[in-house]
Amino acid sequence: MHVLIKNTLIITTFILLACNTTRVVKPLDMGEKQLGVSIGGAMIKFVGVPMPLPLTNVFGAYGLNNKTTAFASLHTTALMFGVFQTDIGITQHLLKQKKYIPGISISPIANLMFDRWDRNFSFYPQLDLNAYWNYGKKQNLIYTTLNNWFELRNTKAHNETQTTHWLPSIGVGHQWIGNKLSWQMEAKYIAPNQSNKNIVVDYIGMGSQGTFGLYIGVSRKF
């Protein structure tokens, strides 16, 4: 009965959260540039069929030095709905990889949104912690990431109390390094601390908690 309304709302409600691959897991070299696109999102049932939301975005990154990379993005699907959304941040190298001991990086990120309709502005700070291993001749990358979104508002619609302030996602991913292009695939488990029941969206999670997410991306370094 309510299939249509559900299916249209789910396409949008997770536009803003966990809607892309991890931008930069391992910092670029100083002066190095990277441009990329990614597509994917939370796993939902669309007309009964499980699928990831096809949320798209483009991003660019620049190596400020060998340990720090700055990046910024434009969320193109959100843009089609009149919402300008970007995530701007840096990835900071913390620990160098030593054989099986992973390299560690951290990414503080500002997620900014602004809609053209009512001119509502939103800011969500995000902090990602990444662990990665380079391997093989091409230095492919396998990584795991802990993304943390923070909701700073204390109230939501109708002055009700906003009780959720932390939305974590746990992800694993892989980057295949090519001569020109690098391909990236990532799977996440989004908001495992949140119930996915009795809401308008049919998320696919483990039992009644959270939802899975699936993403692919491609990028090129210059």
Add this chain to the structure above:
Amino acid sequence: MKKVITIIFILIMGLTSCLRLDSQLFNSQELSEYKFDLYTGNRELGTLPETYSVADSMRHLVTFISNSSEGAAKLYGVYLGDLQHIATDTVILYCHGNAKHMDNYWSRAKLLAHVGGKHRYGVLMFDYRGYGMSEGKSSENNIYADVDAALKWLQSKGLTSSRLLVYGYSLGSAPSTEVASNAYSLKPIKLLLEAPFASSAVMVQDGSKLALPGSYFTSAKINNAEKIKNVKIPFMWLHGTADSFLSINTHGEVVYKNYGGTKSEALRVIGAEHGDLPSILGYDNYVNAVYNFIVK
């Protein structure tokens, strides 16, 4: 440089942002003919027991014109009862949900035609623009114009505000709360809302778990939770505790809590989903609960 960035930003926003969810909030289906009892598609509550039958002679397909800023449209409605008695009867105006058309809600209208006994109250149900045989395109503003057209039709048949009750189910809670909270052709003396929306913003926030503005996704507000603050007439709220579409906690309870009057009644039906509250409660119990509220 600042000007260039501003211009680029405006161009990007202006040229690319054309998608909105508004029209998708209205899950209508066109019909070339209403079938009522003979409708064979899936419908809310399925087929009722024979005791809730409505004779063909007491079922009247009616039409009226709805005028809004988007133009005029011919709407279809069905009146259950004796048309000649509208000038003296109490009438329940039933605003249906967002799915399909009146055939889908026919069983619900028949139940209301049995509140207090068969045809104790007249019942008018109608299709919003774009639903069933009604012309035009659905929008939030249009459903408010459409409900006013229904009120005007009742008024033209002799109904006065003192004999009007409004019952809104799901999406129908929007036009129902609107006419109960603002000035329209008639003002109901009692309001009943079953499984109401709080607002489109709550739908978005339920789905995202974040306090996101609803404007990121839809221009429709469906802001019952605020409008109900202006409702002073007696109010009955019915909601299933297992509603997986419009959560009882984030939608229904907020609407109930924000009610601006002093005479309210809540019926939380344990285990009922969004569309099956009358059957989970039991048809007789449901009809009696509505009747008890009306005569209280």
